[in-house]
Amino acid sequence: MTRTTKIVGVGAVLAILLVGIPALINISGRWDLYYTLTSVALLSIASGGVWLTFYIGRINIGQGAYALMGGYVSAILVVKYGVSFWLTLPIAGLFCGAVSVLIGIPILRLRGVYFAMITLVLTEVARLSMLALPITNGAKGITNIPLPGAVEVFGLTLIPDFATLSNAKPAFYYLSIVLMILCFAGLYRLVNSRLGKLCRSLQQNEELASSIGVNIAYLRVVAYVISSFLGGIGGATFAAISQSVYPSSFTIADSINFMLNCFLGGLGYVFGPMLGTLVLYFGWDLLFQTGEFQLLIFSTVLIALILALPNGLLSLRFSKAGKESVGRE
């Protein structure tokens, strides 16, 4: 791909996300799609974090814990201390990152299914902690979280107060899409820099990596912190949109979904979790009418997809391109 086609491609995607989709929704009047797509964008941010832990060779089923933590940090700061949502967003991410250092240092030494099991438990630990901690208000959760306020710089309103908008849904859509774009641009940059290569060296052979001087323990923690940061950001924004957060806001099922999103989209492709989240979320909704068979059909299709495309949905496009280039030679 040349530089110009790349720029055109990126521009087209941005235009579709920021102009095309809102226009289509306005024309068709399907306002509910705003909420759906906002959810997809936020879930894909959390999934992007999970994807990064996959990239260093760890199966992470604990992202729900960080999403929940991020949601609570933001909610508590906004409701109890009156901090602006815009400030709590990075704080929630950083808080999750800091916690993940403490959790990551001991558990990242584990590999394979052992790491996966520990992270699975982590989600449950987070849920129970939120039930038990004095500051989280137990099972009742935190409700009536005010909408994000205005951001003003020198009297210039950069972001209007969401509460004054007649409809906050498009605003949340833009917020989530921008966050998602930032997240995946960052991940893309990371993966294509030397840092990404080092991550891949961990994924393929930790012993060899350390023998060539890679500080594997440090790198593992760095990747895990970024992953948890993204989980926290996703969770905090989710709490702001639903204006509430409960211990059951993110459960083990969500953690598993984050992981499935990565599998479905493709572990080898940065944008895999984005596509995976979209397909999984809409797929689940489309099957709603099948009632009690929803889960059965859903899981059957998923298993079939993973069997047929072990490298994820995005491998479709790449394997085709690969074949063409072989044909030309």
Added chain:
Amino acid sequence: MSELLQVIGLTKRFGGLTAVNNVSFSVQEHEILSVIGPNGAGKSTLFKLIASFLRTSGGEVRFRGERISNLAPHITARKGIVRTFQETTIFKGMTVRENVVIAHHLRSKASLFGFFIESPAAARDEQEFGRSADQILEFLDLGEIKNEVASNLPQGHLRALGIAIGLSTDPTVLLLDEPFAGMNHDETRRAVEMVRSVRDRGVTLLLVEHDMSAVMKISDRIVVLNFGEKIAEGTPEEIQSNESVIEAYLGIEDESIGL
């Protein structure tokens, strides 16, 4: 010549089993020293101890007088003692060139964040690593296959790639774990040449090897282990006529030691 690496009373116990027992020897600068011994003699364990992949139970390893045992493996590697692996351990999913470029990591001056934002130092490193990788690949005759994915390579090339990865770290001492295993006569001959040329670059080599004829051809000195203990040390000629070595290889000595 000076003593580069000293192994002093090195001991490793796994539960009740003493895999390496009070082994001492030293490695001179620019020499090729081979460690031989029957299966289970503790050769690979000794290597792992030197490269800090295992913690010692007793004794120590000194590099230029400085104690290096029980450091983290990547720290030992940064000091210049780099290990290649017994199995064909490489980054299978990367191309040959990517393998070698990534192995230059040790030389990098830029920080992780520098790489992320592509700081000038990172860009310079990246360029220089590419050049150096190409040189090393040429040097080891891997230039033509540098864009192959590593998992598709035949044995001989994999071994060469392993050595290329080791060389990329710019080591002072390179530990080669069975570099000639599973090779036919012709491949071994070429590999022996390769190891010699690596030494000629100024690298000190320590190798564990089963192929006796190759060991006798290539080594300046040989250390023989049996049941975790050092039973002999000397030049290939001395080792070939050493009584206890012949005893250790009893029954197979004729072919295996080349007598």
